Amino acid sequence: MxxxxxxxxxxxxxxxxxxxxxxxxxxxxxxxxDGFLVRAREAGINPGLPLRGVLGEYEDGLLxxxxxxxxxxxxxxxxxxxxxxxxxx
Amino acid sequence: MSVGAExxxxxxFERSREGRRAFTPPREDVPETAVEDLLPxxxxxxxxxxxPEVSEPEIVRHYVTISRKNFHLDQGFYPLGSCTMKHNxxxxxxxxxxxxxxxLHPLQEPEHAQGALELMFNLQGAxxxxxxxxxxxxxxxxxxxGELAGLLxxxxxxxxxxxxxxxxxxxxxxxxxxxxxxxxAGYEVVKVGTAPDGGVDLDDLxxxxxxxxxxxxxxNPNTLGLFDSNIEEIARIVHEVGATLYYDGANLNxxxxxxxxxxxxxxxxxxxxxxxxxxxxxxxxxxxGPIAVSDRIEPFLPVPQVVRTxxxxxxxxxxxVEHRRSAYISGNGTGPVFDLDHDRPKSIGKLRGFQGNFGVxxxxxxxxxxxxxxxxxxxxxxAVLNANYLKARLxxxxxxxxxxxxxxxxxxxxxxLSGSGAKDKLGIKTLDIAKRLLDHEVHPPTVYFPLLVDxxxxxxxxxxxxxxxxxxxxxxxxxxxxxxxxxxxxxxTAPHTTPVRRxxxxxxxxxxxxxxxxxxxxNPGDPGSAQENPAAASGAL
Ligand SMILES: Cc1ncc(COP(=O)(O)O)c(C=O)c1O
Numbered sequence: 001m002x003x004x005x006x007x008x009x010x011x012x013x014x015x016x017x018x019x020x021x022x023x024x025x026x027x028x029x030x031x032x033x034d035g036f037l038v039r040a041r042e043a044g045i046n047p048g049l050p051l052r053g054v055l056g057e058y059e060d061g062l063l064x065x066x067x068x069x070x071x072x073x074x075x076x077x078x079x080x081x082x083x084x085x086x087x088x089x
Numbered sequence: 090m091s092v093g094a095e096x097x098x099x100x101x102f103e104r105s106r107e108g109r110r111a112f113t114p115p116r117e118d119v120p121e122t123a124v125e126d127l128l129p130x131x132x133x134x135x136x137x138x139x140x141p142e143v144s145e146p147e148i149v150r151h152y153v154t155i156s157r158k159n160f161h162l163d164q165g166f167y168p169l170g171s172c173t174m175k176h177n178x179x180x181x182x183x184x185x186x187x188x189x190x191x192x193l194h195p196l197q198e199p200e201h202a203q204g205a206l207e208l209m210f211n212l213q214g215a216x217x218x219x220x221x222x223x224x225x226x227x228x229x230x231x232x233x234x235g236e237l238a239g240l241l242x243x244x245x246x247x248x249x250x251x252x253x254x255x256x257x258x259x260x261x262x263x264x265x266x267x268x269x270x271x272x273x274a275g276y277e278v279v280k281v282g283t284a285p286d287g288g289v290d291l292d293d294l295x296x297x298x299x300x301x302x303x304x305x306x307x308x309n310p311n312t313l314g315l316f317d318s319n320i321e322e323i324a325r326i327v328h329e330v331g332a333t334l335y336y337d338g339a340n341l342n343x344x345x346x347x348x349x350x351x352x353x354x355x356x357x358x359x360x361x362x363x364x365x366x367x368x369x370x371x372x373x374x375x376x377x378g379p380i381a382v383s384d385r386i387e388p389f390l391p392v393p394q395v396v397r398t399x400x401x402x403x404x405x406x407x408x409x410v411e412h413r414r415s416a417y418i419s420g421n422g423t424g425p426v427f428d429l430d431h432d433r434p435k436s437i438g439k440l441r442g443f444q445g446n447f448g449v450x451x452x453x454x455x456x457x458x459x460x461x462x463x464x465x466x467x468x469x470x471x472a473v474l475n476a477n478y479l480k481a482r483l484x485x486x487x488x489x490x491x492x493x494x495x496x497x498x499x500x501x502x503x504x505x506l507s508g509s510g511a512k513d514k515l516g517i518k519t520l521d522i523a524k525r526l527l528d529h530e531v532h533p534p535t536v537y538f539p540l541l542v543d544x545x546x547x548x549x550x551x552x553x554x555x556x557x558x559x560x561x562x563x564x565x566x567x568x569x570x571x572x573x574x575x576x577x578x579x580x581x582t583a584p585h586t587t588p589v590r591r592x593x594x595x596x597x598x599x600x601x602x603x604x605x606x607x608x609x610x611x612n613p614g615d616p617g618s619a620q621e622n623p624a625a626a627s628g629a630l
Pocket of ligand 1: 308339
């Protein structure tokens, strides 16, 4: 799980809110969070918990959890959604 | 000692042998980075965790062995009064385990949890119909939690009308959670007496129902298993002084589809889904204590409420499944069909995390759907029939002189005997009878409750027991009374066939030993050794 989480944080390529070591959850900033959520869902993925409403100062924050049930293939699919996000529409 | 007998009493840690395992994780599909590169020194443990290393067959044997040491509903008759230990249909476990139910995240947005919200909405509707009250909140997690919700709602209701009241009435037959809830909600408990027929003493009620009373908490049938036919008069007295009437729904199994608390005049009702609606219980597992309320209490219900924002067609909720999915998502263009309503300015707030115990809702909804309205009524009728049959069997000569019925009337789903005769004539107490029943492979009834009956035995057979089980119980009672006439010592020292004998119940409650000691020389079951062990005593292991 530790490796999978580290792999996911790298693969997503988003700015980490806390750069310290992580075990199974990490928080990232997502530039167009709403668009990202919509695209992730279209890809059949619930990418995590938006931090707005939980921690007000992170309007663009997303808490991603990786468990032993997540495969590399699924993580890569989420990373593809994130990568598309960087490309202006 | 043979391996079998020895293995019967050891813990999973004692079964551990280095190198044994039950599971091999699949090969990593991500780069096998060294743990040292992922976690700094301070975050890594230096000693491996002391986890048991056990093979799968030994794990299975271990837990099957433990399960055989428990008395449980799947093993035998369990007439624990006031607890409705009815059969829990196994189908419900399959329904609750469906991935859409079991793997849904509680923080999933409503748009993507329409199926779960529809189930909750429909359960609310069914409970509303059963209670005869229009609004339901599924949030409270137990009957007692529903009681607390009810009193917080009562307070909010009175505050909204600009009045402050200080007292709550409970009958002297009430379950202990009623007065406990009153105290916890910051009210003063005022006890109302019981009339000779086992119902509420109306004169006493009239005297105590004053303008500073916030609420009367009542269960009907009451804890004696008797239906209070003065209920309309009781409701009138309580409402006349402006108080609310709270229905403790623990005894709802007696009246489903026959009468409704709302029709009797109650304002707030709790359900024990783990009793009446077959959520497995006992041992502290998850329960649910939803509440149903009248219009005047509705504005104060907890947040969020599960609501239907708009219908998706004339026959909303009855559409063929394949149509439903798209209907949920697009609705009629105004958002999700089912939603969580947080915008309730007069609400008492949130009572627990998330939306309640969802798995309990699934099982209870499955139960209501599989029985239907007719089936629920039949369940209650059979519960009452079974109780009256068993009451009649226990009124036979050879039993009744030792265990007289506390109030000799037709009962509802349960009845209360007094062990006074056995105590006086045989020298055995209700506790001895309860313990000796275990040797007959029957779970004891509830004992020493309600408090106003001397040496009480409260018996609730439920509708799911066949006649042979009821007869076996009556014969077991007869046999143990006959035996006590010859030799009371057998009952006094019972049980004799259970994995442990008579326990120090006060000690078990006050000085429980609940931790597995690490070293091989500590005895986990011996409170004395736990005390001698300073690490154990300080909880530092
Ligand atoms: C009459 C009565 N009221 C209230 C309760 C409390 O319900 P719960 O145990 O779900 O908190 C019980 C439960 O044992 C009961 O029998």
